[in-house]
Amino acid sequence: MLTVNLTYDNYKGKLAVGRLYSGTLKRGMQVAHINRAGEVKKGEISSIMIFEGLSRVDVEEVSPGDILAVAGIPDISIGETIADAKNPVALPIIEIDEPTMMWRSKLFQPRRPIGGF
Numbered sequence: 114m115l116t117v118n119l120t121y122d123n124y125k126g127k128l129a130v131g132r133l134y135s136g137t138l139k140r141g142m143q144v145a146h147i148n149r150a151g152e153v154k155k156g157e158i159s160s161i162m163i164f165e166g167l168s169r170v171d172v173e174e175v176s177p178g179d180i181l182a183v184a185g186i187p188d189i190s191i192g193e194t195i196a197d198a199k200n201p202v203a204l205p206i207i208e209i210d211e212p213t214m215m216w217r218s219k220l221f222q223p224r225r226p227i228g229g230f
Contacts, residue, residue: 114138114183114195115204125160125184129195132180134204136197139174145201146186147194153201159185 192207
C-alpha cells in the first residue's frame with residue numbers, strides 16, 4: 114500500500130490513507146513499514162477501513178485496488194509504503210514539494226481591513 118494522505122481518528126490515532134496495489138491486507142496482520150529513507154520497520158495493522166461516501170467503514174480484509182485507511186503505524190508519512198513483512202518491496206516515493214514563493218507570499222500577506230478602512 115502506498116500512503117497518499119494522512120488523517121486522524123480520536124480512538125485509533127494516526128490513519129494512513131492509500132491504495133492497495135497487490136496482495137491482501139488483514140486486520141492484525143504483521144507488516145513492514147518502509148519509510149522515505151528506505152528503512153524497514155515492523156508493524157501491525159490494528160484497524161482497516163474502506164470509504165463509503167464520506168464515511169469510513171471497518172472491515173477485516175481488503176483486496177488489490179481498494180482505497181483504504183489503516184491504523185497501527187504511528188510514524189508513517191505520505192509517500193511511504195506498507196508492505197509484506199516477509200518480502201518488503203517499496204513502492205515509488207511520492208515527492209512532497211515545498212510551497213512556491215507565490216503561495217508563500219499569499220499565505221503570509223498582511224490582512225486588509227474589512228470595508229476598505
